Amino acid sequence: MLDESTDADPDPAPDSAPPATDGVDEADIAIRLDGLTKRYPGQSAPAVDALDLSIPRGEIVALVGPSGCGKTTTLKMINRLVEPTSGTVWIDGTDARELPAHELRRGIGYVIQQAGLFPHRKVRDNIATVPRLLGWDGDRVRDRVEELSDLLGLERDMLGRYPAALSGGQQQRVGVARALAADPPVLLMDEPYSAVDPIVRARLQDELLDLQKRVRKTIVLVTHDIDEAIKLADRIAILRVGGVLEQVGRPDDLLREPASPFVADFMGDDRGIKRLSLLTVDDVPLRPGPIVAASATPAEARQTMDRTGTDWVGVRDGDRLLGWVAADELNGTATVADAPVKPFRSVIDGGTSLKAALDRIVSSQTRVAVVVDGERYRGMLTVDDLADGIGTAGPMSGSGAR
């Protein structure tokens, strides 16, 4: 059976319709795929096979898998560019077949590879496509286009140009603006960044995350790039060839506990490193570190160092950490503060990724990163802490699906 549950609790969902919702409230499900199957004529194996998947409102869900896994077919069944052979797509509890396909599609944003802008229309008119199909009046369309160009960071003079005069990255931004024009609750994105170079891709990905913070759409993203999925998605659904769902869960869950060798393989053999970039300092416990007050005596400092097995000690003044003193500098001083106190160079905060933290740790003289909250000292991280952290911790540990 497919395991869709994302949390550790056994899912007590009843077997009656509606189908399982993965521990997310029924009301919070924007799209539910229910036994979705697509068979193409002349092909013995289905392209998508009895797929059940719930897509929570306001989340980015990535459909990921090798080519031939049916991820794009699945996406296109949501806006009925592909009609399912059997099964149902529920959008906000309504069968997607209830509306004529073209009306359904006007209510769903759609972004494709290479943007697919209409070459014969200026950027402004490309963005205005769906509002005009919906019959908005001219003033409303114009206001909306300007609002969107601000939202997507498009310069106003770009609005009067034809798409061919834009760079690939700009075209993709316009593609997103066009998809959002009628403010649809759902956005479908089919390999949106695969045609742009890596630097532009990374920037567009950051922009999407930033945009999502403001617009909170339900986004279904198809990609073959697992790193893109890990970076962007709240949840990842891994599909295997033949359109079979292997596992769905939060990126960190998939990295930590891949449900099958296929998922483990797909997530890559550097899953630990990937988790380091996904988790932040706040996700792991900090150690207090070898710390003494500025007024402590060298003897007290040596005691602390003996206890922690270090040859240096941190010097603290109230909430602030002044720096550190090496053991051999403490000879003949009255207090540790009289010895030469060197500042820590690897100072990070709670939002720093563990990958960045690791970098700071290995490049610091004391082999620790100091974690602060503004001026206030919070604790220290060592390589061991990171190893322990990615072994056990995660943003999800102990909490529910959210």
Added chain:
Amino acid sequence: MTAPALLAEEFVDWGWIGDNTDTIRELLIEHVWLTAFAVGVGFAIALVLALVSVRWRWLYPPIAGLCGVLYSIPSVALFGLLIPVTGLGFVPAEIALVSYTLLILLRNIVAGLDGVPDAVREAADGMGYEGWRRMLRIDLPLAAPTIIAGLRIATVTTIGLVTVTALVGQGGFGDLINEGLSRQFSTLVVVGSVFSIALAVAFDLGFVALERAVAPWARAGRPPRAGWRERRRG
């Protein structure tokens, strides 16, 4: 310069032109009308055939084949076939002229529609265009440069062919050429030919301008400097 001028004077009776501007104007109107009617009707038929061919792809080879057969029938032979049925006049002339436009127009319309990028079509469907509206607002406008190129060839060809339909009594400047040949009056042959060619060139240039006007976006991708250089060159 005296010798060629003398020769031209013997060859072309300039005075005839001055005395017959009304005739020339009438023939011009007839020539344009025969051409416009043929290209217009041909375009309407070819558009329907093209839409059918694009929708049901398997029909394209037989449809194109049929148009190819029509295109290959020698015009004189076609008149021989038509005159017993239609008699002389406008109808057989137009049947012949329309027949010859179909292949060119069909091929260009289909090629134009085929040239619409898949991503654009998919985006249009995904935005919620109905099939007919997408054809009207996306596919055909994008195919326009290729379609206009087809109209341009078809029109120029038809202007030339109209001189042949003089054989069934509808020939525009072709009447002049025919008459000139039978009366051995070279002025009529020259005037008929020159006006026919001038008409073809005028329409040719007109379609170039139309193509630019209809598809400003087709040149949008070029960097501005190239556009400047092009203007200077042109």
